[in-house]
Amino acid sequence: MTTQTIDPTKAEAFAERMIDILNSGAVTLLTSIGHRTELFDTMAELPPATSPQIADAAGLNERYVREWLNGMVTARLVEYDPIAKTYCLPAEHAAFLTRAAASDNIAPFTQYIALMGTVEDKVIDCFYKGGGVPYSEYKRFHEVMAEDSGQTVVPALFEHILPLIPGLTEALERGIEVMDLGCGRGRALVKLAEAFPNSRFTGYDFSGEAIAYANSAVQRRNLSNVQFQVKDAATLEEFDRYDLITTFDAIHDQARPDRVLQNIYHALKPDGVYLMQDIHASTDVSGNLEHPVGTLLYMLSCMHCMTVSLAYGGMGLGTMWGQEKALQMLSDAGFTRVEIKQLAHDFQNDYYIIHKN
Structure with a gap:
């Protein structure tokens, strides 16, 4: 020895x-x-x-x-x-x-530590038995995620995110069909519906609690051009309907992200655009050694994103699935025109501009 x-x-x-x-x-x-x-x-x-x-x-x-x-x-x-x-x-x-x-x-993001601590025992059980921890065990998840979105996505929508796609703002002003898949409490979609009354917006999310909150916001604002429904993205069966589909930090924790991306491909019109915001990372850990919040993101993956996917018999991609895996899966879904962009103020996310044809 x-x-x-x-x-x-x-x-x-x-x-x-x-x-x-x-x-x-x-x-x-x-x-x-x-x-x-x-x-x-x-x-x-x-x-x-x-x-x-x-x-x-x-x-x-x-x-x-x-x-x-x-x-x-x-x-x-x-x-x-x-x-x-x-x-x-x-x-x-x-x-x-x-x-x-x-x-x-930065303070809102510290809530994730306490939130993930509430499921530590259940995640440890998964280390021994496999499987995962379902969404229902995360009591404040959508509340914290909505605040997260309010820090990163919603304030940047009009000045930074929409301009990533040339002509999109003008198209929204004229009127187009838009879907946000995995919309959570719908903060981004409500903002868009208020700003672009000629366009029609549909939000889908797996969580009934989140959708109820989103519909309450619609009623309070008396909006008629946006609707929210409870739906599993893997069961979406719509074809050639939308000019624009968005997902904000929503693909990597899907049970079947491969099927979801295929469904998005089919739901887009032939000249439609898919905007996917997801975590900036490399698929191999060696590419994430200098990531400013790499450890935090792997923790969130282990304690939430990966395990909720596995809880439903899913692939368990995890938060840090990375650009290489994302590009491969987009290609497998049928997308061949993909451009990855980043915003100067947002080191955490990549913005994939994806054309159907």
Whole structure:
């Protein structure tokens, strides 16, 4: 038996990194709480304040607020004056932690850590038994995903995403048929329906909860050119109907993404365009070593995207299926004209512009 020699410097560096990882995980959970309770938003509007003052302004329990504040202080997200006993959220931090920061707000994404933690036991069971964890086990998934979409897709729709396809905005103004597959709560489609009253929009999603929310939004806005329905994308049977089909971060967690892409191909009109937004990645892990959030995305894949596909007997592509696999599957579905574009402000996603003919 060979005894492996340990490099003490390398071992110590790794131990220090593990401590950093533990602290970062703790900060992530505390940041999620700060976002959900709007504590960051409250503090951004206050001068340096005591814990009771901050709790009172936020309408929250002071003891919990104080413990949260102290965690934020040790994480260096909040500054503390030990003489005045006051806490302050620096403007430079508020620029990435508050709702006023709009698409620059990183705090909403920290919710994924707590959300995925709720299914850890079930995912561990899958490590031993195989199978997967179904959508129904993720109690806040569509709520968090809607906020995610509100950070990445919805604000960029008109200025950045639609212009990726020449002439699309003008076509929408004239009036075309549009489908969004895997629409979730329908935030993007509702925005499009409001902006382009001459076009007709259809949204499909597997989740009845998400579709109910989307239909409620339609009723509140009194829109007549958009409809939402519960539908499994793998069972879609429509032919030559749509001028434009979109999927936003929706293909890789399908049970049968191959069948879904074929259905999209058939549902498009001969001169139709398919816009697929999906995760920017390489299919082989070696191409993702420098990805700025590669570890986060593999975690989300293991804890959600891959396992929900496997739960329905699916392929389990996973979040990081990558460009190479995506291009292969698009080709297998019948698409031969594919262009991949990226947006300067969006390092996380690729935008596939796909023509049927």
